[in-house]
Amino acid sequence: MQLDSKIPSGPIEKKWDTHRFEMKLVNPANKRKYNIIVVGSGLAGASAAASMAELGYNVKCFCYQDSPRRAHSIAAQGGINAAKNYQNDGDSIYRLFYDTVKGGDFRAREANVYRLAQISVNIIDQCAAQGVPFAREYSGLLANRSFGGAQVSRTFYARGQTGQQLLLGAYQALERQIYLGKVEMFPRTEMLDLIIIDGKARGITARNLVTGKIESFIADAVVLGTGGYGNVFYLSTNAKNSNATAIWRAYKRGAGFGNPCFTQIHPTCIPVSGDYQSKLTLMSESLRNDGRIWVPKQKGDKRPAQQIPEDDRDYYLERRYPSFGNLVPRDVASRAAKAVCDEGRGVGETALGVYLDFGAAIKRSGEDVIREKYGNLFDMYQRITDENPYKQPMRIYPAVHYTMGGLWVDYNLMSTIAGLFIIGEANFSDHGANRLGASALMQGLADGYFVIPYTIGNYLANASLQKIDSSHQGVKQVESEVSERIKKLLSIKGKRTVDSIHRELGKLVWDECGMARNAEGLKRGLEKIPGIKEEFWKNVNVLGEGQDFNQSLEKAGRVADFLELAELMFMDAFAREESCGGHFRTEYQNTEGEALRNDIDFSHAAVWEYQGEGKKPLRHKEELSFEYVHLAQRSYK
Amino acid sequence: MMNLVLYVWRQKNAQSQGQMVRYDAKNVSPDMSFLEMLDVINEELISKGQDPIAFDHDCREGICGSCGLMINGQAHGPKKATTTCQLHMRSFKDGDSIYIEPWRAKAFPVIKDLVVDRSSFDRIIQAGGYVSVSTGNAPDANSTPVPKTNADKAMDAASCIGCGACVASCPNSSAMLFTSAKIGHLGLLPQGQPERKERVLNMVTTMDKEGFGSCTNHRECEAACPKEITVDFIARMNRDYLWASLTYQKPSARGGGE
Ligand SMILES: Cc1cc2nc3c(=O)[nH]c(=O)nc-3n(C[C@H](O)[C@H](O)[C@H](O)COP(=O)(O)OP(=O)(O)OC[C@H]3O[C@@H](n4cnc5c(N)ncnc54)[C@H](O)[C@@H]3O)c2cc1C
Ligand code: SF4
Ligand code: FES
Numbered sequence: 006m007q008l009d010s011k012i013p014s015g016p017i018e019k020k021w022d023t024h025r026f027e028m029k030l031v032n033p034a035n036k037r038k039y040n041i042i043v044v045g046s047g048l049a050g051a052s053a054a055a056s057m058a059e060l061g062y063n064v065k066c067f068c069y070q071d072s073p074r075r076a077h078s079i080a081a082q083g084g085i086n087a088a089k090n091y092q093n094d095g096d097s098i099y100r101l102f103y104d105t106v107k108g109g110d111f112r113a114r115e116a117n118v119y120r121l122a123q124i125s126v127n128i129i130d131q132c133a134a135q136g137v138p139f140a141r142e143y144s145g146l147l148a149n150r151s152f153g154g155a156q157v158s159r160t161f162y163a164r165g166q167t168g169q170q171l172l173l174g175a176y177q178a179l180e181r182q183i184y185l186g187k188v189e190m191f192p193r194t195e196m197l198d199l200i201i202i203d204g205k206a207r208g209i210t211a212r213n214l215v216t217g218k219i220e221s222f223i224a225d226a227v228v229l230g231t232g233g234y235g236n237v238f239y240l241s242t243n244a245k246n247s248n249a250t251a252i253w254r255a256y257k258r259g260a261g262f263g264n265p266c267f268t269q270i271h272p273t274c275i276p277v278s279g280d281y282q283s284k285l286t287l288m289s290e291s292l293r294n295d296g297r298i299w300v301p302k303q304k305g306d307k308r309p310a311q312q313i314p315e316d317d318r319d320y321y322l323e324r325r326y327p328s329f330g331n332l333v334p335r336d337v338a339s340r341a342a343k344a345v346c347d348e349g350r351g352v353g354e355t356a357l358g359v360y361l362d363f364g365a366a367i368k369r370s371g372e373d374v375i376r377e378k379y380g381n382l383f384d385m386y387q388r389i390t391d392e393n394p395y396k397q398p399m400r401i402y403p404a405v406h407y408t409m410g411g412l413w414v415d416y417n418l419m420s421t422i423a424g425l426f427i428i429g430e431a432n433f434s435d436h437g438a439n440r441l442g443a444s445a446l447m448q449g450l451a452d453g454y455f456v457i458p459y460t461i462g463n464y465l466a467n468a469s470l471q472k473i474d475s476s477h478q479g480v481k482q483v484e485s486e487v488s489e490r491i492k493k494l495l496s497i498k499g500k501r502t503v504d505s506i507h508r509e510l511g512k513l514v515w516d517e518c519g520m521a522r523n524a525e526g527l528k529r530g531l532e533k534i535p536g537i538k539e540e541f542w543k544n545v546n547v548l549g550e551g552q553d554f555n556q557s558l559e560k561a562g563r564v565a566d567f568l569e570l571a572e573l574m575f576m577d578a579f580a581r582e583e584s585c586g587g588h589f590r591t592e593y594q595n596t597e598g599e600a601l602r603n604d605i606d607f608s609h610a611a612v613w614e615y616q617g618e619g620k621k622p623l624r625h626k627e628e629l630s631f632e633y634v635h636l637a638q639r640s641y642k
Numbered sequence: 643m644m645n646l647v648l649y650v651w652r653q654k655n656a657q658s659q660g661q662m663v664r665y666d667a668k669n670v671s672p673d674m675s676f677l678e679m680l681d682v683i684n685e686e687l688i689s690k691g692q693d694p695i696a697f698d699h700d701c702r703e704g705i706c707g708s709c710g711l712m713i714n715g716q717a718h719g720p721k722k723a724t725t726t727c728q729l730h731m732r733s734f735k736d737g738d739s740i741y742i743e744p745w746r747a748k749a750f751p752v753i754k755d756l757v758v759d760r761s762s763f764d765r766i767i768q769a770g771g772y773v774s775v776s777t778g779n780a781p782d783a784n785s786t787p788v789p790k791t792n793a794d795k796a797m798d799a800a801s802c803i804g805c806g807a808c809v810a811s812c813p814n815s816s817a818m819l820f821t822s823a824k825i826g827h828l829g830l831l832p833q834g835q836p837e838r839k840e841r842v843l844n845m846v847t848t849m850d851k852e853g854f855g856s857c858t859n860h861r862e863c864e865a866a867c868p869k870e871i872t873v874d875f876i877a878r879m880n881r882d883y884l885w886a887s888l889t890y891q892k893p894s895a896r897g898g899g900e
Pocket of ligand 2: 799804805807809816820866869870
């Protein structure tokens with residue numbers, strides 16, 4: 006496997022400009038002759054499909070929901086970063102770049118991150134022009150808030166519904182292109198495999214989720230914006246149907262998988278309440294602007310929060326990290342919460358929880374101000390827990406939220422398969438080992454609106470693609486493999502439901518490859534997964550038929566892929582003998598319990614290459630060099 | 643813990659006829675969400691070799707608009723401003739009977755059990771629910787200030803999740819609340835002005851063509867809407883529509899240039 010990152014030469018501020026000038030263009034009349042498949046209609050997919058159609062390409066866009074507007078991006082709450090420096094508080098492109106590289110614990114590619122910071126400002130302009138109703142000041146100008154890992158206010162937001170509003174902007178742009186006939190939309194259609202001909206990605210095989218029909222679609226290039234794989238843990242803040250199938254199938258066809266063990270545990274989610282629980286709900290990080298996190302000083306203090314006097318409370322983030330306080334990055338905040346709960350100071354029935362307290366903020370600014378900023382989040386909390394957060398502190402606990410790992414891409418966002426591009430959360434991206442809040446929306450839209458429309462043109466202008474159609478032998482082969490697999494899933498008729506096996510897997514991944522990991526636990530996991538896989542393929546019960554609307558069958562296919570992906574996550578976590586960002590190996594920490602990186606041996610992205618069923622995948626490295634942000638131990642003290 | 647009796651609409655596919663089927667839900671915890679209660683029923687059905695109940699859902703946070711059930715004749719059930727996925731079983735009591743049906747409207751045909759086809763909503767948006775600004779065309783975001791009250795009101799309208807409860811609860815299956823929310827959102831912002839007349843004319847025409855009924859002021863939509871979109875937006879849309887029909891002029895053809 007060749008890993009050429011294709012980083013343009015020259016100083017970092019000039020790389021993207023130079024590259025844009027050097028890339029070959031497709032002339033406007035010729036764009037019409039190219040067909041592009043975009044899988045995914047989230048922020049990344051919808052913005053890419055719309056922008057490429059605007060340029061003149063013929064686009065086919067796929068999603069499994071009934072409408073592109075329902076992609077998981079819709080649930081993002083807190084905001085989107087941009088280096089606008091509207092607040093005049095010292096922000097700049099360079100600072101956003103610096104914060105992101107440092108926040109990612111020095112495991113991201115500098116050139117990509119710099120480009121992301123540059124483009125961030127265009128995103129806000131584009132979205133405002135689309136009519137995204139961002140929050141505004143009385144002057145009519147845009148408002149900002151702060152997010153973790155930053156000391157400036159650069160986060161733009163639309164109440165607690167930023168993802169919804171940004172996605173609706175992209176969705177509306179997409180619908181306009183559908184109306185104009187430049188995009189053909191395939192909702193309720195799930196990509197189940199990738200078609201490669203002559204070493205180039207040329208299409209996908211998909212299942213119509215209403216009729217069950219297996220069909221192939223041919224194109225000149227394929228773009229995956231299929232989101233993250235946090236649901237490998239079963240319980241996560243991701244939408245229930247989010248899954249890894251598209252990227253996993255591409256991996257098995259030869260796309261390198263970058264840093265699969267880099268997953269993000271978000272510090273502020275509503276704690277688990279029962280066995281039937283189907284998903285976890287995030288309480289936006291923006292709450293940490295006004296909420297103070299604490300637990301009782303004494304172990305096993307069961308008094309209700311209001312009866313615990315100030316002196317008996319431990320505001321442990323403010324104590325341990327005086328300069329960032331409650332706004333430390335997510336990985337740091339999550340581990341600190343786990344630490345106090347491990348000490349027996351957790352709150353709530355399960356003692357797996359900490360308080361997020363708005364008492365002081367309400368006293369300072371009044372309930373109305375707090376309601377205006379976070380009203381919908383407070384309402385959601387109350388609906389779920391039946392507790393009133395204006396009167397008593399919220400209880401929160403970390404939960405799986407985001408995956409920094411994903412398919413490896415070069416500077417052009419192309420994977421190791423020619424003609425296969427990966428955008429948004431699905432790629433291994435710009436966040437290194439830990440993503441800062443409000444940066445996923447930024448990255449998804451940067452990739453979709455402003456990067457892929459250029460880089461795909463350069464690929465198409467240089468590639469020589471033979472004409473093929475869906476009767477090609479290579480296409481038929483993939484189709485028959487897809488149909489065989491479905492038949493197999495339906496024929497097992499065992500005793501376990503798909504969900505029960507998924508829960509079992511999820512618990513194992515959470516226990517051994519979650520917030521803290523070590524060699525022993527990872528080995529244990531690697532021993533157990535093959536057994537769960539075998540149980541699945543021998544004893545799962547998928548009812549119904551393939552030629553039908555069949556939600557159990559959809560789930561079964563996704564869980565089968567999660568089982569394999571989990572194994573790769575464990576291998577990756579095992580091989581990375583250091584702690585960095587969200588990857589915390591308990592063997593590697595300093596005396597204060599902070600993550601200890603090993604830059605000599607691990608200043609690289611790990612990229613895994615599939616070797617075939619039952620064979621151990623190969624681990625490759627993309628060495629990372631830090632010319633601008635100098636390697637240093639992260640400190641938020 | 644509660645025991646409940648459910649009557650659920652089962653329909654194999656669009657072609658077949660459906661019927662209500664009775665299920666017993668035992669040991670339901672009040673802290674479960676409504677969909678988690680259905681998950682548990684489905685796990686039991688699968689163990690018994692019976693086809694699980696199909697329903698749409700995804701975010702389970704009240705924001706994606708996928709879920710939507712008629713619960714005892716009420717769209718999204720008894721709790722105000724709450725989607726089906728955010729409804730919790732503490733809204734019911736031991737011994738209750740619960741009737742669960744799909745959205746019923748000509749423009750929302752049933753696909754299976756509780757799942758319906760809402761693509762007509764997408765086609766209403768296609769007819770003009772956007773600002774025609776291609777990527778790269780935008781001026782600096784702060785070059786166009788928007789009065790805060792307008793921005794806030796636009797946001798109220800923009801929070802529509804496209805669930806379809808307004809249609810399902812309306813005796814005429816009208817899509818006025820949904821359509822007016824988008825028209826209100828864009829019409830309140832300076833960015834939405836250039837296409838304002840065309841937008842309202844085209845979206846309303848498409849709404850009628852898709853088979854949605856007209857509005858006769860029952861206000862059931864407002865009561866059912868999980869995002870509390872108010873009928874004021876319908877009034878606003880009607881004013882816009884009248885004004886646009888009287889004053890709209892097709893743009894004249896462009897010149898050929900050099
Ligand atoms: C609760 C929550 C809150 C968040 N808040 C923030 C925030 O405030 N700020 C921030 O920056 N980030 C936030 N994030 C992260 C951010 O929302 C996501 O990382 C981002 O939206 C992902 O966008 P995407 O376009 O890559 O993928 P998604 O939005 O996940 O879209 C994936 C798309 O791919 C389609 N798809 C997937 N597989 C297939 C297949 N096999 N066939 C066909 N279609 C397929 C889906 O249908 C969907 O359309 C939050 C995340 C969560 C869970
Ligand atoms: S207006 Fe309300 S009820 Fe209608 S689709 Fe929008 S959110 Fe749902
Ligand atoms: S499942 Fe998303 S709104 Fe209910």
